[in-house]
Amino acid sequence: MKLAIDLGSSTTKIYCTNAGNGIVLVEPSCVATVDGEVRAVGKEAKNLIGKTTSQTQILFPVYEGRIVDGRLAAEMLKRFFQKVGLSGISLFRADIVFSVPCGINPLELSTYATLAEEVGLRKVRFVEAPYLSALGAYAVMEEGNPVFCIDVGGGVTNVAVLSLEGIIAGFSMNIGGNNVDAAIIDYMQSQKGLYIGSLTAERLKNEIGSLSPNARISAVAEGCSVSSSLPSSIGVQSLDITPCITAYIDKILEYSKLVLNKLPAEVAANVNQSGVFLSGGLMKLPYVREYIASKLDMRAQICEEPQFAVVRGGGALVRDKKMLEKIAKKLEE
Ligand SMILES: Nc1ncnc2c1ncn2[C@@H]1O[C@H](COP(=O)(O)OP(=O)(O)OP(=O)(O)O)[C@@H](O)[C@H]1O
Ligand SMILES: [Mg+2]
Missing domain, CATH: 3.30.420.40 (ATPase, nucleotide binding domain)
Structure with a gap:
């Protein structure tokens, strides 16, 4: 079995050659903890953003492309593997391409190596993301x-x-997209008088965001009125949020x-x-x-x-021994 793993800041993607070649997992790189204990990962955890009590924390163990919490990243990845029925000996024996940030330094690389070991991966080759996105973009x-x-x-x-x-x-x-989401939150607050959460901002960006000068789609944003502090909603046009993107x-x-x-x-x-x-x-x-x-x-x-270019490129590379040898070696030199 061969695997490719892209541990993105927003989304974790896993490609697997078992039962045909393809992407087997796409889940938010998100963990919900209660008193430090992992309660939920992926979609289930992300859905809780902004809706939890004070004991629950929603965390993204990969921030701005880098692992910031190795323990949580490992726990999250283990649960993702379980979810798609990958475990134990099959992971231990699998050939794996693991995407790492461009220009990674030896210390950061050792964080990835520790993570891989922690989740039971042995035959791992680390490859800088641009090689993979290039391959995945054909x-x-x-x-x-x-x-x-x-x-x-x-x-x-x-x-x-x-x-x-x-x-x-x-x-x-x-x-990245997170900056656009944050800009949309600011825009909604200052120009439309509505506090919105990050899930709503992301949804607006993904549903009506456009760089076309002729975009005419609209959506309803729901949140909390700045003036009355009461639940409220307001219409938003594509063109309203274009500057947050550009x-x-x-x-x-x-x-x-x-x-x-x-x-x-x-x-x-x-x-x-x-x-x-x-x-x-x-x-x-x-x-x-x-x-x-x-x-x-x-x-x-x-x-x-x-959004799948990196993991798709990883999937192509893990099946091409000769090219993998050439590319992975550069980081190991
Ligand atoms: N239809 C869409 N329109 C605009 N943005 C989108 C759309 N779908 C997803 N996104 C955004 O793309 C981003 C996630 O992209 P991607 O999966 O490539 O990131 P990642 O690999 O997890 O993160 P990174 O590479 O920065 O570590 C998020 O900000 C998400 O909201
Ligand atoms: Mg990425």
Whole structure:
């Protein structure tokens, strides 16, 4: 059995070769604890956000792309494995590709190694996320063919120009869907007089968020009135929240341009030809491809289900021994 694991800030995804190849688990990377004891994980835990009593804590053990609570991350992952019927010897024997942040340092890498050991994984290869998002976005990974990828997730954005020989230029920044959600909360409070929770903000972004100047969808936001403190609701239009999105996409593009500006001429020529490969959950926003293509003045492509690019790339890599050897070795050197 072969597995790929993407422990995202927002969502954990697991790919498995058992019974056909495919993604077997997609769950929020979220844990509910009562007095420090894990009570619920995944969807069940995330649903409790903002609705719990004071003894219950809702925690995200991966924050801005990095493991911030190893014990909880391990407990969460164990429960996810149980949920999809993976345990004991099958995990111990499985070949695994585990996604790690771009530019991870040895100390952070050891956090991932400890986590893997804790949950009973043995044959694990750690791979920096941009290789996986590139593969999952169907960029052609070859030597001498650099590709340009941007992955915008919940807590982190990875920007990289890379080929099979390595990452030529790249960085990650703590920007993602969570920032957009927070901006929507601020907007609703200051402009619409309604306090909303983060689940509501995320729902608004995902349901009516758009970068199309002609978007005309609307939704009803429910929360608590700023003036009366009573439960209340108000209509919101797509265009109302567009600035909450563009503020962050623009920042990402500004930094991406700094990377592009420093590319050697031949690499720039390649990138110019193939354009940018976009992935990550935020790339599900309507019209984001057109927006980015026009701002970067280059071709842009988004794969289907962009939020699964990293785990899909992991699935492809774990089945390709030769390529895996080449890519995983870079981190182990
Ligand atoms: N339809 C949608 N429109 C806009 N954003 C969406 C949509 N669906 C999901 N998202 C957002 O995408 C983000 C999650 O994306 P993804 O699964 O790629 O992140 P992650 O891998 O968990 O996090 P990270 O890579 O930052 O550690 C969340 O902010 C989520 O709200
Ligand atoms: Mg991710």
